[in-house]
Amino acid sequence: MFFKRTKKQPQSDHVTVTLNQVKQAIRQFEEDMPALINRTALILDDKRIDLSRLKRYLGGVPDQNFYMSRETYEVFEEEDKLVPYYLDMVQSAVDNYISDTGQLPLVEDAWLPEVHYRLLATESYLKETPPFPLYITEEEMMLTHRAAHFE
Incomplete structure (x- = not known):
């Protein structure tokens, strides 16, 4: 056999x-x-x-x-892989701007607390502009990409 x-x-x-x-x-x-x-x-x-x-x-x-994101600990799937890259870059710029000026870098007259990229870039805090808006939350001035966070 x-x-x-x-x-x-x-x-x-x-x-x-x-x-x-x-x-x-x-x-x-x-x-x-x-x-x-x-x-x-x-x-x-x-x-x-x-x-x-x-x-x-x-x-x-x-x-x-x-x-x-190293800054916010938020986890993302493949389709959102750029979000943590920009969150970390902009969070660092926002933190440095607040530390230096004592003010928040916000877009004036925006209905949400949107980060003012042009201000951060003009003041040399930001080298690259994200292709989507980021917002500053009240929780420890952390950033989010979700406008729904404020509803």
């Missing part, structure tokens, strides 16, 4: 996850780490999250990319 030899297929450790699952994994990672290590340790230079470090919380390495 002959037995058919089969090659064992390597088990893939890739998984598909939701944004909420990634956020929960990040929170768990931060809880499990020593006090000196926070979630920003997961952020790569291009704002991608190093998902291999979340493998134990997600049951594998996600087959999609997620991104995080």
Whole structure:
């Protein structure tokens, strides 16, 4: 009798996850780490999250990319990958402007507290202008890209 030899297929450790699952994994990672290590340790230079470090919380390495703002800790999916890049750049410019002038760099007469990019650029706080508006929230003067935050 002959037995058919089969090659064992390597088990893939890739998984598909939701944004909420990634956020929960990040929170768990931060809880499990020593006090000196926070979630920003997961952020790569291009704002991608190093998902291999979340493998134990997600049951594998996600087959999609997620991104995080170092300044606001907000997590984004692939289609919004530019948002954390601009959030971090503009948050730093806003913080420096407030520190130097004691004022908020806001667009005058805007119905929402929109960041005044031209003012920040003119005063050399901002080198690049985001292609979408950012708003200053009352919570520690953090930025958001969501106008709905103010409804």
